[in-house]
Amino acid sequence: MTKPSLILIGAGGHARSCIDVIEQQGHFQIACLVGLPEQQQTQHLGYAVIGADADLAALAKIYQYALIAIGQIKTAELRMRLYQYVAQLGLQLPIIIALTAHVSNHATLGAGTIVMHGAIVNAGASVGNNCIINNQAIIEHDTNIADHCHISTGAILNGNVTVGAGGWNGLNGQA
Numbered sequence: 165m166t167k168p169s170l171i172l173i174g175a176g177g178h179a180r181s182c183i184d185v186i187e188q189q190g191h192f193q194i195a196c197l198v199g200l201p202e203q204q205q206t207q208h209l210g211y212a213v214i215g216a217d218a219d220l221a222a223l224a225k226i227y228q229y230a231l232i233a234i235g236q237i238k239t240a241e242l243r244m245r246l247y248q249y250v251a252q253l254g255l256q257l258p259i260i261i262a263l264t265a266h267v268s269n270h271a272t273l274g275a276g277t278i279v280m281h282g283a284i285v286n287a288g289a290s291v292g293n294n295c296i297i298n299n300q301a302i303i304e305h306d307t308n309i310a311d312h313c314h315i316s317t318g319a320i321l322n323g324n325v326t327v328g329a330g331g332w333n334g335l336n337g338q339a
Contacts (some may be wrong), residue, residue: 168192170258171223171230173246175199175206175213178235178296183209185230185262190260216245224253230325231260232276232294240330244312247276251268254263257261265277265297274311292329 169271170192172179186192198220199206199213215223224230230250250257257276259314261267267285276295279285282300289303292294297303301315304322309315310329316324319333327333 167191168229169193169195169227171195171227171255172197172211172229172233173217173220173250174233174235175203175208176235179233180208181280182231182233182260182278183211185260185278185334188263189260191260194231195276196234203319217246219257220249221253225251225256228256229258231257233276236296236312238332238334240332241303242313243294244330246313271303280317302333 172182172194173182175197183194188193194211196214197208197211198215201216201281204215205211232246233245236243259273260278262279262281264281265279265283266277270287271285273291275296279289280298280299283286283297284301285291285297285303286305291309291327294312295309297312298315299318300318302320306323307321307325309327312329313327313331
């Protein structure tokens with residue numbers, strides 16, 4: 165059975181981390197990466213960077229799925245803008261969960277969210293659209309994470325925590 169093709173929008177370090185999770189998960193075949201104009205014609209972990217943001221409309225006519233694979237540290241603005249544009253183009257944004265992560269059957273995840281290696285999203289937690297739950301982050305019970313957030317590697321959010329739209333939570337909960 166053929167796996168659906170997936171475009172990764174981003175061609176930096178976070179994209180490489182996403183590639184690793186997607187390959188191990190095995191639900192999608194990575195078709196290509198979209199990066200900065202100067203990144204075109206390069207490869208990341210064997211996948212070609214075939215275009216830039218300006219090429220997304222044409223790629224949306226070929227592919228059905230995309231994932232925003234750009235990291236977020238200072239601001240969510242670029243991830244938010246790309247998410248809105250990709251959705252407007254009609255591309256579907258799947259939820260990606262690493263095989264080594266645990267997401268409770270009683271938690272919810274929004275479109276375009278990736279849960280990386282070793283992360284835990286516990287019962288009653290709600291994670292919005294286009295979020296990064298990075299490696300070994302812990303999202304405890306009844307926590308609410310709005311759209312476009314990045315919960316960094318190793319961050320711990322105990323029960324009943326709220327993170328607003330576009331929020332970033334650093335290592336061990338530091339913002």
